[in-house]
Amino acid sequence: MKDLETIKITDPSGKEIEIKVITVLKKPNEDKSFLLYTFDAEAENVDIYASVIKEENGSYVLDSITEKDDWDIIQKAIKELSE
Amino acid sequence: MRNELIQTELIDFDFHDEILKELKNLPGEKNNPTSVRDMLEEKLTTQLNDAKAGRIVAIIVAFYNFTKGNHDYDFLRDYYKNMFSYYFNAEKIERHFDFIINNDAILNLIINLGNDGVISSLRDAIQRKKLFANGEYRELLEKVEDKLIKSSTLNKETMEALEHFSSNTFSGSDLRKERSRLEAEERSLRFKENARQNAIVSPVADELGVRTQDVIRRLTKKGIDLKTVDSLTLAENIATFNASKVGRIKNDSFKKFVNNIRKANYLRSLRFNVDDTNALTIKSKVTMHDKIASAKRSIVMGISSSAKKAKFGMQATVMMTGALMERLRASFKELSDFYKECYEEAKDNQMSIKAVGANKVGSLPQTVLEDEEVKKIA
Structure with a gap:
């Protein structure tokens, strides 16, 4: 499997961490997108994380997913795409 | 009065x-x-x-x-x-x-x-x-x-x-x-036992953002006798739920999952390229610094800005900058078009993408406790 794209994250102390970007999902008929990512794509069991991508002051920002509806859609997407 | x-x-x-x-x-x-x-x-x-x-x-x-x-x-x-x-x-x-x-x-x-x-x-x-x-x-x-x-x-x-x-x-x-x-004496013992059980369950309930009584009710329904429990801790998969973890799948399935995404219909629109010069910058949130610096799992907590943090008014935790933003912006437009096509297509042929677009409501937050959520520590 080809490697996933990587985004580096820098914490305030300057330490860099890599996110493996799985994909971006966009909610149909809504201007709402989610970033799906993982930290370790090689693990025996891969943990998948998701964040809402928001635009704030001209920048894109990753924020928490708090809507039940969003959780459901993302989970269903993962399930469908895993089959 | x-x-x-x-x-x-x-x-x-x-x-x-x-x-x-x-x-x-x-x-x-x-x-x-x-x-x-x-x-x-x-x-x-x-x-x-x-x-x-x-x-x-x-x-x-x-x-x-x-x-x-x-x-x-x-x-x-x-x-x-x-x-x-x-x-x-x-x-x-x-x-x-x-x-x-x-x-x-x-x-x-x-x-x-x-x-x-x-x-x-x-x-x-x-x-x-x-x-x-x-x-x-x-x-x-x-x-x-x-x-x-x-x-x-x-x-x-x-x-x-x-x-x-x-x-x-x-x-x-x-x-x-x-x-x-x-x-x-019996009443006194019962009162103390209730207080002890509340003390055990409350932190878990707080972590999940639900009421203590709800957790107790679920545990009771699952046949767990709290009298025999000395402590409770959230299983890892539930603890990280709050960190926006949406799933854990086996590596083989994960590869299939990624390959599906990359199939012609998906890959073309879903991917966006990122080079090493673009970085995400974590906003300065003092309350998060320790966690971010401490361990990988903590980083996850920081990045995803968990529901728990949201409860305390924490907002965005990670900011994308520079060229990455532009690439994402372009990607979103492409995605938007793509999903519109998929959504319309799914309505006709019941393709799997329909589940993504159908906006069906499930019950994830309410079912958090249903499966192996609480690990009993003997």
């Missing part, structure tokens, strides 16, 4: 009226023994944490008043009696004696909800006061004593049988005292 000490230590009348009003206004679907019992548990659990006796008694009495005369609620009778009697102990009867004997409503409650220990404590107190009382005060004491004697007549036969049975060991008076002592 009602005496504040009475409200705090004996019964909070205002709170009682409030609860009773709430009960009387219960919607039809909630006005049944199961729902009312759950509501009683929930309210008591909240108040037990604060240990305000007057409010706990107010709850018991309000529920008693709401359910009395309805045999569907007979199963709660002993519970009312035990709880009420625990809080109406001899010490409180002594401290608020004059208020009690002058208040018919309280006397009726003692008669209806007090166990033998409570009645006995009140009668003992009356007899002591009578030694030095005269005039109207003595008459009042005798009137109250008569009332208590009459109320206990109904149970006389049972008591006599019990006293006869135990006559080799205790006198009638001794028996009552011994029973009273054992009941008090």
Whole structure:
């Protein structure tokens, strides 16, 4: 499997961490997108994380997913795409 | 204005009226023994944490008043009696004696909800006061004593049988005292056990953002006896749920998952390229620094800005900058077009993408506790 794209994250102390970007999902008929990512794509069991991508002051920002509806859609997407 | 000490230590009348009003206004679907019992548990659990006796008694009495005369609620009778009697102990009867004997409503409650220990404590107190009382005060004491004697007549036969049975060991008076002592001890133990269980469950409930009582109810339904549990901790998969982890799949499935995404229909639109010169910058959130620097799992917590953090008003945690933003922006437009196509297509041919677009509502947050969510530590 080809490697996933990587985004580096820098914490305030300057330490860099890599996110493996799985994909971006966009909610149909809504201007709402989610970033799906993982930290370790090689693990025996891969943990998948998701964040809402928001635009704030001209920048894109990753924020928490708090809507039940969003959780459901993302989970269903993962399930469908895993089959 | 009602005496504040009475409200705090004996019964909070205002709170009682409030609860009773709430009960009387219960919607039809909630006005049944199961729902009312759950509501009683929930309210008591909240108040037990604060240990305000007057409010706990107010709850018991309000529920008693709401359910009395309805045999569907007979199963709660002993519970009312035990709880009420625990809080109406001899010490409180002594401290608020004059208020009690002058208040018919309280006397009726003692008669209806007090166990033998409570009645006995009140009668003992009356007899002591009578030694030095005269005039109207003595008459009042005798009137109250008569009332208590009459109320206990109904149970006389049972008591006599019990006293006869135990006559080799205790006198009638001794028996009552011994029973009273054992009941008090049992209530004390039960109260402590409830407090212990709450202390164990509360942190887990807080972590999940749900009520303690909800967790207890779920655990009970799953057959877990909290009496045998010393501590609870969230299983890793649930703990990280709060960190926006949406799933864990086996590596083989993950590869398939990624490959599916990359298939022509998906890959073309879903991917976006990122080079090493673009970085995400974590916003300066002092409360997050330690976690971010401490461990990988903590980084996950930071990046995803968990639901837990959201509760405390934390907002975005990671910011994308520079060229990455532009690439994402372009990607979104492409994605938007792509998903519109998929959505329309899915409506026609029931393709899998339909699930993504169909916006069906499931029950994830409510089912968090359903599966192996709590790891019992022996």
